Amino acid sequence: xxxHLFIAPADIQSPRWxxxxxxxxxxxxxxxxxxxxxxxxxLRDENDFAQLQVLSGSDKKIIAMTLxxxxxxxxxxxxxxxxxxxxxxxxxxxxxxxxxVVAAGGMWLGADLMRQLVLATARILPAPVAKPVNGTKVDxxxxxxxxxxxxxxxxxxxxxxxxxxxxYITERTVKAHLGSAFDKLKVRDRLHxxxxxxxNS
Amino acid sequence: xxxHLFIAPADIQSPRWxxxxxxxxxxxxxxxxxxxxxxxxxLRDENDFAQLQVLSGSDKKIIAMTLxxxxxxxxxxxxxxxxxxxxxxxxxxxxxxxxxVVAAGGMWLGADLMRQLVLATARILPAPVAKPVNGTKVDxxxxxxxxxxxxxxxxxxxxxxxxxxxxYITERTVKAHLGSAFDKLKVRDRLHxxxxxxxNS
DNA sequence: CTGTTTATTGTCCTTTAGTCCAATGGCGCA
DNA sequence: TGCGCCATTGGACTAAAGGACAATAAACAG
Numbered sequence: 001x002x003x004h005l006f007i008a009p010a011d012i013q014s015p016r017w018x019x020x021x022x023x024x025x026x027x028x029x030x031x032x033x034x035x036x037x038x039x040x041x042x043l044r045d046e047n048d049f050a051q052l053q054v055l056s057g058s059d060k061k062i063i064a065m066t067l068x069x070x071x072x073x074x075x076x077x078x079x080x081x082x083x084x085x086x087x088x089x090x091x092x093x094x095x096x097x098x099x100x101v102v103a104a105g106g107m108w109l110g111a112d113l114m115r116q117l118v119l120a121t122a123r124i125l126p127a128p129v130a131k132p133v134n135g136t137k138v139d140x141x142x143x144x145x146x147x148x149x150x151x152x153x154x155x156x157x158x159x160x161x162x163x164x165x166x167x168y169i170t171e172r173t174v175k176a177h178l179g180s181a182f183d184k185l186k187v188r189d190r191l192h193x194x195x196x197x198x199x200n201s
Numbered sequence: 202x203x204x205h206l207f208i209a210p211a212d213i214q215s216p217r218w219x220x221x222x223x224x225x226x227x228x229x230x231x232x233x234x235x236x237x238x239x240x241x242x243x244l245r246d247e248n249d250f251a252q253l254q255v256l257s258g259s260d261k262k263i264i265a266m267t268l269x270x271x272x273x274x275x276x277x278x279x280x281x282x283x284x285x286x287x288x289x290x291x292x293x294x295x296x297x298x299x300x301x302v303v304a305a306g307g308m309w310l311g312a313d314l315m316r317q318l319v320l321a322t323a324r325i326l327p328a329p330v331a332k333p334v335n336g337t338k339v340d341x342x343x344x345x346x347x348x349x350x351x352x353x354x355x356x357x358x359x360x361x362x363x364x365x366x367x368x369y370i371t372e373r374t375v376k377a378h379l380g381s382a383f384d385k386l387k388v389r390d391r392l393h394x395x396x397x398x399x400x401n402s
Numbered sequence: 403c404t405g406t407t408t409a410t411t412g413t414c415c416t417t418t419a420g421t422c423c424a425a426t427g428g429c430g431c432a
Numbered sequence: 433t434g435c436g437c438c439a440t441t442g443g444a445c446t447a448a449a450g451g452a453c454a455a456t457a458a459a460c461a462g
Contacts, residue, residue, distance in 0.1 A: 015387050089396050097301060109308070144408060157393045160449070173410050175450065182450085189418090189450075192358045194395050347439065360418070374440055376420065383420085390419075390448095 002103060005036035007051075008065070012042060012088065012156075020092035021099070030055070038099060040065055042088055043073065049080060056081025061102045067156035068197060074109060084108035140197065142184050150177040154190050155197045203304060206237035208252075209266070213243060213289065221293035222300070231256070239300060241266055243289055244274065250281055257282025262303045275310060285309035341398070343385050351378040355391050356398045 004024040006017045017024055017040070025032055030051065033039065038061045041052055055062050063084035064077035074085040083102040086094065098108045143151060146167075153163040160178070164171040178190070187193050205225040207218045218225055218241070226233055231252065234240065239262045242253055256263050264285035265278035275286040284303040287295065299309045341349055354364040361379070365372040379391070388394050 087396075089393075091397075100298060101302065107310075146409065154392075157390075157396055159447095169409085170411060171448095172412065176410075179450070189358075189360075191355075191391060191395060194392060194399075195358050198399050345438065361420095362418085370439085371441060372418095373442065377440075380420070 002038050002099065003036050004038045004040065004099070005030075005032060006040045006042075006065075008040075008042035008088070009044075011162075012044075012067070014089050016090065016092050016095060020095035033060075036060060038063070038102070041082075042066075043077060049076065052077065052080045052082060063098060063102060063108070068152060078107065078109075140185075143181055144177075147177045147181040147184070150174055151181045151193060151197065154178060155194045203239050203300065204237050205239045205241065205300070206231075206233060207241045207243075207266075209241075209243035209289070210245075213245075213268070215290050217291065217293050217296065221296035234261075237261060239264070239303065242283075243267075244278060250277065253278065253281045253283060264299060264303060264309070279308065279310075341386075344382055345378075348378045348382040348385070351375055352382045352386075352394060352398065355379060356395045 002021075004017075004021040006013070006024055006026040007028070007030055008026070009028050013026060017026060025036065030039075033055075039055055040063045041048060041055065042065045043049065043052070044067065052062060052064065062082045063086060064074075064082040065086055065088040066073060066077075067088060069085075069087055077085050084098045084107065086098050086108065090098075101108045140148060140151075149167060150163055153166060154160075158166070160171045160174045163174045167174070178193075181193065182188065185193065185196055187196055203222075205218075205222040207214070207225055207227040208229070208231055209227070210229050214227060218227060226237065231240075234256075240256055241264045242249065242256065243266045244250065244253070245268065253263060253265065263283045264287060265275075265283040266287055266289040267274060267278075268289060270286075270288055278286050285299045285308060287299050287309065291299070302309045341352070344352060350368060351364055354367060355361075359367070361372045361375045364375045368375070379394075383389065383394065386394065386397055388397055
């Protein structure tokens with residue numbers, strides 16, 4: 001039986017982990033790493049990537065979890081040794097599937113990210129007609145670094161107050177950044193912000 | 202129950218197909234396509250690709266099978282609409298896993314091909330491409346029909362007032378359904394509801 | 403040096419969201 | 433015919449979100 005260990009800060013956890021794997025251990029750090037043979041690591045900042053690098057040295061299977069699916073982050077995670085890349089709020093069925101595939105020596109990526117990889121690869125391999133991907137695209141690059149930071153946390157489900165605490169600024173400032181992000185991305189509220197960010201990552 | 206249809210010439214077939222899916226239909230052409238919801242298509246020449254293109258128009262899941270695994274062919278198959286790419290002599294366990302992943306809205310590629318894709322992509326631009334937003338079934342089944350209707354509209358970015366107008370009920374009732382949906386899905390607000398509903402893609 | 407952008411915070415105010423404690427009527431089921 | 437579940441709504445209330453108007457300070461470009 002596979003022993004799963006979920007490493008994530010206390011404020012970003014999902015009940016679905018335990019639902020998918022009743023015997024799973026959920027902890028904020030890797031203290032109980034020894035008993036685990038499948039580690040789910042929530043990626044948020046560079047430190048988490050560093051930890052991923054460290055873990056990849058072992059023979060344990062590592063699955064990166066993310067707040068927002070993002071192609072570059074996925075690539076980095078897989079390069080750093082992860083065998084899977086999945087949204088942290090994925091439903092138990094998906095989590096189980098990821099575990100299965102990874103346990104079988106496979107790699108797991110959501111279909112959308114996979115498709116991106118396929119299409120991206122089309123450019124470097126001798127390809128026929130690589131259909132350029134487009135759509136209702138929003139340019140997140142027009143946001144300043146602070147606006148983006150706020151937007152990402154908000155898109156991860158944080159409230160303004162939580163974002164403020166996390167970034168060591170006042171709630172008012174959070175609103176300011178958020179408001180200008182709304183303007184730039186032409187969305188009316190945080191809900192739509194999540195939708196466009198989810199559709200363009 | 203998923204109905205599998207394997208399309209392959211009589212001289213290139215594998216007994217493992219039937220082993221993996223006892224109720225599967227194996228035929229040399231797509232005559233019996235109507236009853237199937239998962240089509241396994243053996244790729245040999247350009248005609249097969251053409252057929253793949255045609256099939257991709259339907260909502261059926263399509264899995265490309267190959268005689269020899271090849272990165273470029275894999276790419277073409279996935280671009281043409283296939284959700285998986287697997288060797289035609291794969292063992293039943295693998296076939297079942299492929300079917301599972303694909304049924305869940307995922308994409309399947311052997312680990313080796315996957316690694317090639319990942320490494321290939323690593324060298325090119327970090328520019329993200331748009332991804333289509335799709336949704337699969339969640340454990341949303343625990344919601345009543347009304348709760349689900351409200352949840353879906355909310356997850357599409359509608360305000361309570363808009364949902365109320367759309368469903369011809371009062372905003373108060375929208376709140377009631379939404380509140381109980383929150384309880385059942387164990388989310389704290391509409392933002393997390395969106396994340397949960399968008400997570401299983 | 404000056405104008406622009408970015409980051410930060412403030413107050414005041416309106417609109418939305420979400421919860422608590424109800425109540426009513428319909429529908430299936432034992 | 434009660435019991436439970438579902439859909440509906442009310443009122444009252446608290447919290448969260450977002451806009452309007454404005455200010456200060458640092459960084460940066462021309």
